[in-house]
Amino acid sequence: MTDRILLEIEAGGIARLMLNRPEKLNALDAGMVEDLAAKCREIERSEARVVILAGAGKAFCAGIDVGDFFGKSAMEYRDWINCMENPLITISRISKPVIAQVHGVAAANGAGLAAAADLAVAGEKARLGLTAINVGLNCIGPVLPVSRSIGRKRALELLFFGDLITAQEALNMGLVNRVVPEADLDKETRDWAAILAKKSPVALQLAKKAFYTAADLDYYKAFEYMNEAFARLCSTKDAGEGISAFLEKRNPVWKES
Numbered sequence: 001m002t003d004r005i006l007l008e009i010e011a012g013g014i015a016r017l018m019l020n021r022p023e024k025l026n027a028l029d030a031g032m033v034e035d036l037a038a039k040c041r042e043i044e045r046s047e048a049r050v051v052i053l054a055g056a057g058k059a060f061c062a063g064i065d066v067g068d069f070f071g072k073s074a075m076e077y078r079d080w081i082n083c084m085e086n087p088l089i090t091i092s093r094i095s096k097p098v099i100a101q102v103h104g105v106a107a108a109n110g111a112g113l114a115a116a117a118d119l120a121v122a123g124e125k126a127r128l129g130l131t132a133i134n135v136g137l138n139c140i141g142p143v144l145p146v147s148r149s150i151g152r153k154r155a156l157e158l159l160f161f162g163d164l165i166t167a168q169e170a171l172n173m174g175l176v177n178r179v180v181p182e183a184d185l186d187k188e189t190r191d192w193a194a195i196l197a198k199k200s201p202v203a204l205q206l207a208k209k210a211f212y213t214a215a216d217l218d219y220y221k222a223f224e225y226m227n228e229a230f231a232r233l234c235s236t237k238d239a240g241e242g243i244s245a246f247l248e249k250r251n252p253v254w255k256e257s
Contacts, residue, residue, distance in 0.1 A: 001134075002020065003020060003035070004021050004031060004032045004035055005017065005019050005020060005035040005036050005038075005039050005041045005157060006018040006020045006044060006056075007043065009043075009046050009048050009192045012051060012194055012197050013047060013048055013049035013050060013137075013197040013201075014048065014049070014050050014094075014190065014193045014194065014197055015043050015046060015048035015050070015051045015052070016023055016051075016052050016054065017036075017039060017040075017043070017051055017052065017053045017054070018054050018055065018056055019026040019032070019053075019054070019055040019056060019060070019061055021034075021056070021079055021192050022055075022057025022058065022094055023057070024065060025057065025058065025062035025104070025105065025210075026055040026056065026057065026059055026060065026062060026063070027061070027062045027063055027064060027065035028061065028063070028064050028065060028084060028087060028109055028112070028167075028244075029064075029065040029067075029068070029217050030083055033083055033084065033086050033087055033114075034255065036087050036090060037086065037087075037090050039190065040090050040091070040093075040094055043093065043094060043096065043191050044095060044096075044142050047127045048096060048099075048205070049096060049129060049196070049197040049199075049201045050096060050097050050098075050099065050193045050194075050196045050197045051094055051096055051097065051098045051113070052098075052101055052190070053098055053099070053100045053101065053113065053117055053211060054100075054101040054103075054186075054188055054189075055101075055103070055104070055110075055192065057104075058104045058105075058107065059103070059104035059105040059106070059110070059112065059174065060094040060100070060101075060102045060103055060104055060106040060110055060113075060126070061105075061106055061107070061110030061113055062107050062108070062110055063107045063108030063109045063110050063111075063131065063132070064084045064108060064109050064134070067103065068080075071160070072257065078182055078216070080157065081141070085109070085139070085141040086115060087109065087116075087166065088109065088112045088115060088116045088142065088144070088145055089116075090111060091116045091117055092116045092117075092145065092212070093107070095205045095208065095209065096201075096204070096205060096208075097118045097119065097190060097196055097204055097208060098117040098118050098119070099117060099118070099119045099120065099192060099193055099196075100113065100114040100117035100119070100120040100121070100176075100223070101120075101121055101135065101185060101189040102120055102121065102122040102123065102126045102129075102167075102188070103122070103123040103125070103126050103127075103182065103185055104123075104125075104126060105126070105127055105164065106126065106127070106128045106129075107127075107129055107131045107164065108129075108130060108131050108132045108142055109139070109141065109160075110128075110130055111128045111130055111139075111142055111146060111175075112130075112139065112141060112142025112143075112144075112145055112146065113142075114128060114175070114176065115142070115145035115146040115148070115149045115175060116145040118208065119177050119192075120175070120176040120177055120178075121176065121177060121178045121179075121180060121185065121188060121189045121192060121206070122167040122170060122171070122178070122179050122180075122185075123167065123178040123179075123180065123181070123182040124167050124168070124179050124181055124182060124187040124196065125164060125167065125182055126166075126167040126170075126179075127164040127167070127213060128164065128170050128175060128176075129158060129162065129164035129165055130142055130143055130155075130158040130159050130162060130169070131145065131162045131163075131164065132162065133159065133160065133161040133162035138159065138192050139158075140159075143155050143156075146158065146159075146175065148215070149175050150173040150174050150175050151174075154173050156196055163167060167179045167205065183190045198221075198240075200238040200241075200242060200252070200254050201238075201256050202233070202238045202239075202254075202255075202256060202257065203233060203236075203239070203242075206229060206232065206233050209229075210226055210229040210230075211247055213225060214226055218225050222248070236255075236257060237255035237257050238254050238255050238256065239250075240256060241253060242254075
């Protein structure tokens with residue numbers, strides 16, 4: 001059977017993570033979820049500095065494969081939903097920056113994946129939405145990362161109405177960072193990832209962890225936490241190398257420690 005999640009570690013420190021079930025518009029099933037988690041663990045062990053999350057074929061991800069929806073007990077439905085929501089957590093827990101490369105449709109959990117990624121670049125023809133309400137369900141899991149990107153009112157609008165919005169609307173809401181021509185989507189995403197890959201890996205990873213941790217803290221406690229995180233960063237070799245390179249007007253050589 002063809003691998004449903006492809007991983008390629010490219011030159012320059014970029015990992016390309018590909019949802020590979022194009023015949024189902026990359027709809028998630030249990031096998032894909034397990035494989036995605038395994039590939040993410042592989043990324044953490046690798047020398048990759050930045051991750052691009054993309055989808056094969058005509059769509060980024062159409063959400064959950066509901067082909068195995070029927071015939072479950074309440075307990076089995078709970079376990080099934082926990083499994084299906086895991087990718088949103090798995091992606092967010094990668095220590096390295098993750099850029100979603102969104103084309104075609106990103107619906108329901110697909111929109112959640114785009115929101116769970118740290119950054120997102122969308123093709124100008126892409127459409128995103130929390131569409132499960134249209135089949136009598138809802139996107140209670142995906143709305144969590146979506147709401148953190150666009151706020152409560154906008155997130156509830158997507159959750160209640162289930163509409164697919166255009167890439168430009170998603171950009172205006174703050175659900176994606178950039179919208180580019182379809183023909184340039186792959187190149188623009190790779191170019192953006194390449195810029196990040198040249199930054200200090202230590203500084204990037206610490207910044208990501210600190211940002212998400214502080215987001216759940218009281219305002220003043222968040223400052224305390226961030227100051228501690230910054231102090232830890234200042235004590236790293238990369239910090240010393242970065243400052244030295246700036247003063248000496250040369251490119252830094254990161255120590256990754």
